[in-house]
Amino acid sequence: MKATSKLYRTEQRYAYLFIAAPVLGFLIFAMVPLIYSMYGAFTNWNGLGQMEFIGFENFINLFKDEYFYKSMYNTFFMMLGIPIGIVLALLLALALNRGIFGTNTFRVLYYIPVISSIAAVSILWQWAYNGDYGLVNQFLDLIGIEGPNWLQNTDTVKPALILMAVWKGLGYTMLLYLAALQSVPKTFYEAAKLDGANAFQAFWHITLPMVKPVTFFIIVTNIIGGAQIFTEINVMTPTGGPEYSSASVVFYIWQKAFGNFQLGYASAMALVLGLFIFIITLIQFKMNEKSSFELD
Amino acid sequence: MEVAVVEKEVKAEPMSEKKKNKITNIFVFVFLSFGAIFMVAPLLWMFSTSLKSKEDVFALPPVWIPKDISFAKYFEIWDMGPLLSGICNSLIVALSVTIVGTFTSSLAAFAFAKLRFNGKNKIFLMLFASVMIPYPVLMIPQFIMFSSIGWVDSLLPLIIPGLFGNLFMIFFLRQFLNSIPNSIIEAAKIDGCSYFQIFYKIIFPLIKPAVAAQLILWFMGIWNDYLGPILYLNSPEKQTLQLVIANFNASYAIQSDYPLIMAASVVALLPMLIVFIIFQKQIIESIAISGVKG
Numbered sequence: 240m241k242a243t244s245k246l247y248r249t250e251q252r253y254a255y256l257f258i259a260a261p262v263l264g265f266l267i268f269a270m271v272p273l274i275y276s277m278y279g280a281f282t283n284w285n286g287l288g289q290m291e292f293i294g295f296e297n298f299i300n301l302f303k304d305e306y307f308y309k310s311m312y313n314t315f316f317m318m319l320g321i322p323i324g325i326v327l328a329l330l331l332a333l334a335l336n337r338g339i340f341g342t343n344t345f346r347v348l349y350y351i352p353v354i355s356s357i358a359a360v361s362i363l364w365q366w367a368y369n370g371d372y373g374l375v376n377q378f379l380d381l382i383g384i385e386g387p388n389w390l391q392n393t394d395t396v397k398p399a400l401i402l403m404a405v406w407k408g409l410g411y412t413m414l415l416y417l418a419a420l421q422s423v424p425k426t427f428y429e430a431a432k433l434d435g436a437n438a439f440q441a442f443w444h445i446t447l448p449m450v451k452p453v454t455f456f457i458i459v460t461n462i463i464g465g466a467q468i469f470t471e472i473n474v475m476t477p478t479g480g481p482e483y484s485s486a487s488v489v490f491y492i493w494q495k496a497f498g499n500f501q502l503g504y505a506s507a508m509a510l511v512l513g514l515f516i517f518i519i520t521l522i523q524f525k526m527n528e529k530s531s532f533e534l535d
Numbered sequence: 536m537e538v539a540v541v542e543k544e545v546k547a548e549p550m551s552e553k554k555k556n557k558i559t560n561i562f563v564f565v566f567l568s569f570g571a572i573f574m575v576a577p578l579l580w581m582f583s584t585s586l587k588s589k590e591d592v593f594a595l596p597p598v599w600i601p602k603d604i605s606f607a608k609y610f611e612i613w614d615m616g617p618l619l620s621g622i623c624n625s626l627i628v629a630l631s632v633t634i635v636g637t638f639t640s641s642l643a644a645f646a647f648a649k650l651r652f653n654g655k656n657k658i659f660l661m662l663f664a665s666v667m668i669p670y671p672v673l674m675i676p677q678f679i680m681f682s683s684i685g686w687v688d689s690l691l692p693l694i695i696p697g698l699f700g701n702l703f704m705i706f707f708l709r710q711f712l713n714s715i716p717n718s719i720i721e722a723a724k725i726d727g728c729s730y731f732q733i734f735y736k737i738i739f740p741l742i743k744p745a746v747a748a749q750l751i752l753w754f755m756g757i758w759n760d761y762l763g764p765i766l767y768l769n770s771p772e773k774q775t776l777q778l779v780i781a782n783f784n785a786s787y788a789i790q791s792d793y794p795l796i797m798a799a800s801v802v803a804l805l806p807m808l809i810v811f812i813i814f815q816k817q818i819i820e821s822i823a824i825s826g827v828k829g
Binding site for chain 2 (some may be wrong): 247251252253254255257258260261262263264265267268269270271272273274275276279286299331335337339340341345346347348349350351352353354355356357358359360361362363364365366367371372374377380406409410411414415417418456460463466467470474477488489493496497502505506509510512513516517520528530
């Protein structure tokens, strides 16, 4: 008994040594900043003078701040791309799952935008959305539509960003769906066929329920990612777009914190965003407990 | 007689279905091809623009293959901005983080999967919970922390946190290690291996393929990162490649030197594209399993 416990202690010592780095990293780069941020949100922190505790003032101001609402609205509006992307990606995955000629090539081609640098892609699309010479309007011109100056127009700047986001994210969602589709047992479809189900019924009653966990994962990760959209906005509309109509929450936080040094105010905003993301994540864990979390 | 009729029907049905399938496949192929064109066209246009002269860019209707293909811009870009130092900086950050971080991550994954210690599950859950904290919440205090020790405008704030490991990688490798039988480790222990020897002689070789794909994805993520660098790096010679091309865009769009901007963007994009095409099989497999997108 004593020998075992000594062995166990040695094992435990090594284990603590092996996990030391990520645990330390967690404490220094996540825990300390998180607490700091939570405290800072209740102060008039500006990076220079004393941090004075001001209670809920930042939060009260936040909910009176027109720009905050605007950036929130923009951020949510741009999430409209998520359902579009999901439907397209599922269609593509279904098409690729037939095992037709060139499947592998298609998979790679569709994935290229995902691995492309977001800065380079934003530069490219900014040029593509150019009102006079951009690729998008020249294409529209072919079918007789006169396109607007996409990024300079309050009505079109968000749809333009959505289109680009769908284009960039499609390959990733498609790949996740493809993996899910491939794990659906073929016997299910054979059984359905024997029962006289047509292709649509098989899709509706077998495929969709089987890919539901993946759909859920995709929705949640997309919302979390979408809530933090920044680079596209910063590169394509450096001032936040016409009448601030493309500024996202993170863009506004960034401006307030590193442009105006209203660190306390920006922290309050970041906390609101963090809380939103936390709730979304919690919903995922609750609704999909078995998905990826199995503790032994 | 009746038997023969039934047989005929049974034979006929799969035939027609095969044919139907073939026709559907042709439609699907056409649909996928159109989609693929839409996906790749913007990038091809980027490349095509980079080969044009400044005036050709504004030709109407657009020209996809310029008459005089010129690679001049690809020579010009190196003098027009700190592109070379941008590449070096990006490489320094991405290489140091992924190499050291992969080591610390796999070591921790080994401990979480195969070693026994008090509070294992609690610590693991706690670490994993921090994945939920979005970067915007942490970026302001982190910035103040790093600026108080004078690290702003250096690559250190981008490197140091990564050295402590990557939680997604730990999670993924731990799952992977769970499928490896404990008896291997027990046997090594009996043979007198130390825990560290078990790691680098047995565990690491086993998880190498899984590690490689995750490492590539992580490398891509760092290479393409923009928010971190824009917070910390001010002087042009300190900036990473992504910032350098964003500045190219900001400064040369006014002179409408689009070929120059596109050439710089192609340079920023190409390395990861090549890496992806070489390792596409492993990368795609790893993404499908882990959900990490790079």
